[in-house]
Amino acid sequence: LSVVSIQPCDDYTPASVERAVRLALADLGGMNRFVSEGQRVHVKPNLLSAKPPERAITTHPTVTAIVVKIAMENGAIVAIGDSPGGAVKGVARALEQTGTRQAAIDVGAEIANFETGGVVPRKGRDRTFQVLRHIAEADAWISVPKLKTHVLTRMTGAVKNTFGVIPGLRKSEYHKEAPTQKEFSSLIVDLYSVAKPNLIVMDAVVAMEGDGPASGDPRYVGFIIASDDAVAIDAVCARIMGLKPDEVLTTTFGAERGLGISDLSKIEVVGCNLERAVVSDFVLPSNRARFIPGPVAKLLAPLLWVKPAINRELCINCNMCVDSCPTEALHKAKPYPYFTYDDCIKCLCCHELCPERAVYLAKSWLASRL
């Protein structure tokens, strides 16, 4: 049986967040179950891009700060860090703009430079991953994800937050190796199997709905959710968003591989009642075409497409999308980049990383009706 604690949290004031995080940790047996005196502990928020917390793209710095504070009270030596996708040049900017650098200073935590810390090989079932040394060699690590929709995996929560333990641009190469939802979800789960966090504290106070993980809209949900089972916490979060746990393949595959529990009847939800926590009109990602059964999708394929496109009004021609594309399907040009769709593997890194939300999902007539 896995335990998931759902605790109400009205807003991001330090008092509200601290109360909710402490109650959630108490439900799991206390922070001292996960970290102890003198241990080197890494806290990893989701810092996808250099945007202010109000955009709900990144973990709110107050949640990160409170988790760090409580770990420190237990005698841990704590560092904070993340490796945002394609953001080799932008980690410092992401730390700054998301408020995480200031949060680290306020609580006296170190900021770990993931990109210069080196990597350690970890053998998964399907491949060997180069896992960031800061995570691989920490005595414990705490994942602090943001609850968001995701156009490729439907939802990004605890299992997907593990992707940030892979250095810089290697992440987009993995998108190339595993372009479909199924392949990519399986890769994420394989990575999760070699880099499991000891504890997960999810920021679900203001989540993201619509076309996450970067172009969706903030949506008030009002919870801090915690567990030591990433599969179970994702199953619970999927239910809150109005998805079935098996609609999120990272959850399904994680459970199939025995890495956690996805069956809601076998998860002990404490704090709030799960059914009362469900947000009935949560807006899911728009590219539902991915979820049509295989044979039907094949038949309809020519009429059913979703592809990235650039909104000319919003594009500032910064070329971050071009730099993030693992297959060179995007090309620098004026006044804005252009696609060669034959090379596009639909990894949606461009959509994820565009700072102006200028990359949208263009859909065929049929796809837009699904």
Ligand code: SF4
């Ligand atoms: S689409 Fe976005 S990332 Fe690409 S050049 Fe335009 S603004 Fe930059």
Ligand code: SF4
């Ligand atoms: S154009 Fe965008 S979706 Fe297509 S391969 Fe490149 S980054 Fe991925």
